[in-house]
Amino acid sequence: MYKHRSFSSEVLHVDHSLPNPSWNEDMRLLFDQFMKKSEDGSWKRLPLYKCNPPERIEDVKIFFPDAKLLKEQISQAQQFPRSLGEGVGFEYAMFHNHVEDRTVCIFQGGPHLQGAPGFLHGGAIATMIDTTLGMCAILTEGIAMTANLNINFRRPIPLYSVVVINCQLDRVEGRKLFVSCNIRSMDEKTLYSEATSTFVKLDPKKKN
Secondary structure, three states: OOOOOOOOHHHHOOOOOOOOOOOOHHHHHHHHHHHHHHHHOOOEEEOOOOOOOHHHHHHHHHHOOOOOOOHHHHHHOOOHHHOOOOOOOEEEEEEEEOOOOEEEEEEEEOHHHEOOOOEEOHHHHHHHHHHHHHHHHHHHHOOEEEEEEEEEEOOOOEOOOEEEEEEEEEEEEOOEEEEEEEEEEOOOOOEEEEEEEEEEEOOOOOOO
16 A cells, blocks of 8 residues: 655755755756856746745635645645656756746756656656746746647757756736747757747636
């Protein structure tokens, strides 16, 4: 029988957007570059945790009052990209520019994300694309959820390599947010993927 794992408060509230021993030299270099950009306030590093903050859970209750959010289940839940161990799955950090409505994610994919031998699984890439697009949408326009996601995979991404996901809010039409992104190599010479998406801003006065 499956047994619920228990997580200490200390573990759940660790900021996983900070460097750890699994980050390679390229990942650390990019992180330092964006931290330097953040010094003038134009960019801001986004703290990332294993679990949703309490205010996010309360938002869901407002927008989906009929949803049965069981306290025990929520206490055991983790963010999917943060559910794997350090260094074997999704290692990433995000930075947001409020003036330009842009979000950048630096991402290093570990061995448990393998698809074709030696390369990241397309689903793992899609996870990071959706995660970064969603963060961009939420930070610029408020609580929103993915309605549509279109991805063009141009080249496979090698395991352990570091890539940059660049997202931007293109336009807003009513409650619809149109966000796009691309994934490039650290030197920007290689285009790995491109994506366009539509997010819908949630409205507590309407049935979502």
